[in-house]
Amino acid sequence: MNDKNSQKIVDVIKNFARKHSLFVLAYGTGCGAIEIPATMTSRYDAERFGIRGAATPRQADVLLITGYLSTKTLKRVIRTYEQMQDPKYVIGFGSCTINGGMYWDSYNTIKLLDMYLPVDIYINGCMPRPEAVIEGFIGLQKLIAAGKAEGAKKYKENLDWYRANQKKVIKNWVMPDYNW
Amino acid sequence: MMGDIWMTLLGVLVTTLLAFVTGMFYMGASRKITARVQNRVGPPIYQNFLDLIKLQAKDTAIHHGWMQLLGPAFLMVSAVGSLMFIPVLNKGLFFENFTADGDIIFLLYLMVFGSLGMALGAGQTGNPNSAIGVTRGLTQMVGFEIPWVMAIVALILQYHTTNIAEILEAQHRSGVWSMFANPYAFIAALLAAFGMFRYSPFDIVGAPAELASGPVSENGGKFLGTMMSSHAVFAFVKLVLYVDLFMGGADNLVELVIKTFGLYLIPLTYGMVNPRYRTEQAVRYFYGWPTLFGIIAILYAVFY
Ligand code: SF4
Numbered sequence: 001m002n003d004k005n006s007q008k009i010v011d012v013i014k015n016f017a018r019k020h021s022l023f024v025l026a027y028g029t030g031c032g033a034i035e036i037p038a039t040m041t042s043r044y045d046a047e048r049f050g051i052r053g054a055a056t057p058r059q060a061d062v063l064l065i066t067g068y069l070s071t072k073t074l075k076r077v078i079r080t081y082e083q084m085q086d087p088k089y090v091i092g093f094g095s096c097t098i099n100g101g102m103y104w105d106s107y108n109t110i111k112l113l114d115m116y117l118p119v120d121i122y123i124n125g126c127m128p129r130p131e132a133v134i135e136g137f138i139g140l141q142k143l144i145a146a147g148k149a150e151g152a153k154k155y156k157e158n159l160d161w162y163r164a165n166q167k168k169v170i171k172n173w174v175m176p177d178y179n180w
Numbered sequence: 181m182m183g184d185i186w187m188t189l190l191g192v193l194v195t196t197l198l199a200f201v202t203g204m205f206y207m208g209a210s211r212k213i214t215a216r217v218q219n220r221v222g223p224p225i226y227q228n229f230l231d232l233i234k235l236q237a238k239d240t241a242i243h244h245g246w247m248q249l250l251g252p253a254f255l256m257v258s259a260v261g262s263l264m265f266i267p268v269l270n271k272g273l274f275f276e277n278f279t280a281d282g283d284i285i286f287l288l289y290l291m292v293f294g295s296l297g298m299a300l301g302a303g304q305t306g307n308p309n310s311a312i313g314v315t316r317g318l319t320q321m322v323g324f325e326i327p328w329v330m331a332i333v334a335l336i337l338q339y340h341t342t343n344i345a346e347i348l349e350a351q352h353r354s355g356v357w358s359m360f361a362n363p364y365a366f367i368a369a370l371l372a373a374f375g376m377f378r379y380s381p382f383d384i385v386g387a388p389a390e391l392a393s394g395p396v397s398e399n400g401g402k403f404l405g406t407m408m409s410s411h412a413v414f415a416f417v418k419l420v421l422y423v424d425l426f427m428g429g430a431d432n433l434v435e436l437v438i439k440t441f442g443l444y445l446i447p448l449t450y451g452m453v454n455p456r457y458r459t460e461q462a463v464r465y466f467y468g469w470p471t472l473f474g475i476i477a478i479l480y481a482v483f484y
Contacts, residue, residue: 013233014233014234014237016230017230017231017233017234017237018234018237020227020230020234021227021230021231021233021234041218041220042218042219042220045215045220045221045222047211047215047220047222047223048215048220048221048222048223050223050227050230050231052223053388055388055391055392055393055397056309056392056393056397056398056400057400058242058397058398058399058400058401059393059396059397059399059400059404060400061234061238084400085238085239085240085241085242085400085401086238086239086241087238087239
């Protein structure tokens, strides 16, 4: 047993636990948020996959962006994301986070969420049904188990790029620094 | 002498482990049962262990000050500390740890110690939700401590002792559980337990939907993990204390599990069919019937 192998085993265990225990902070930005209660409650029961709601960003693993983001909300979302603890994942939920959806020519919303926050997985649809949401979560679980959900790392490495993008749309940038 | 110390340490370790594992499984079972009541499949019963591993594997870069870092440790110390003074099985079948004269009164203090430490820690985070949660928690504590202490005083008066082991002994000698010997004390203590376990309608401290989980709201990762484990240990502590005081203890571990789990189901199922109280409603609840039963219990113990 050399060190590398034992580290591998530890990683497998950790990733297994991470995969089966996702605390979700559902940031209900757009209309898609209405599908979250349906996903969590009796009919679709996301808790059987270990997915449960978290009350605050400090406790959350997954940030769920449910729909269009106005630039004003984006600022709050960034703050929320940066308060979350590693490892953390972002799910873009609905067409609006992928290409702007039906808000593609709006003056006040962002089009592609990945320019501002590192999205690990998208769920398409306008709006995605609970089946699709669960499918998306399972996709995320597969990424985590394979150790490929590295959005947070990407964010840290390319922070300057992300910050530049964020500051381009958020005019009054008054934000605290986080030591995350 | 040296051997004694090792035995004591072993006892501490084994008892804590037992409490931890049982408590975690009870919490898992409670999630499963709640899910079944809501017509869901629910998470597997070992879900809490997965949650715990994940939480412990998370980075924790939150720092609001020393008291905040110590808060979860206070909870853990209080839970394990109280466990050390409670005989787990009858007649010293299990490790006896530190049972001694007057331990009930000591326990009454020790059991609130964790919450107070946590309250200080939550205060330091500066999160308004935490502050509100703490005030609510302390208010609720003022509520349920009254019938709880009354029930205990009734037992002390009835059996003329403040030692849990002796109360157990007395129940065996008379052959009647104190749950039947002084039913009013049991009812008062049971109603107080609703507040102690903090399931709805008394989950006003955490209240995820309105307070963002209250005192816990700034604690993620390892802090949350520690709190969860201490929660598991403390649930076991409370249940075993109830079984010892009111149900004649247990002769073996199977009996212990049956008794404690049966007891655990009462606040749990009561919570499933209830929404959340407001703070003043909760306090008013405890000052109503539970306190009345507490008074009757003391009178009964004195005059009967
Ligand atoms: S994708 Fe459709 S449902 Fe979702 S936020 Fe955009 S417009 Fe609304």
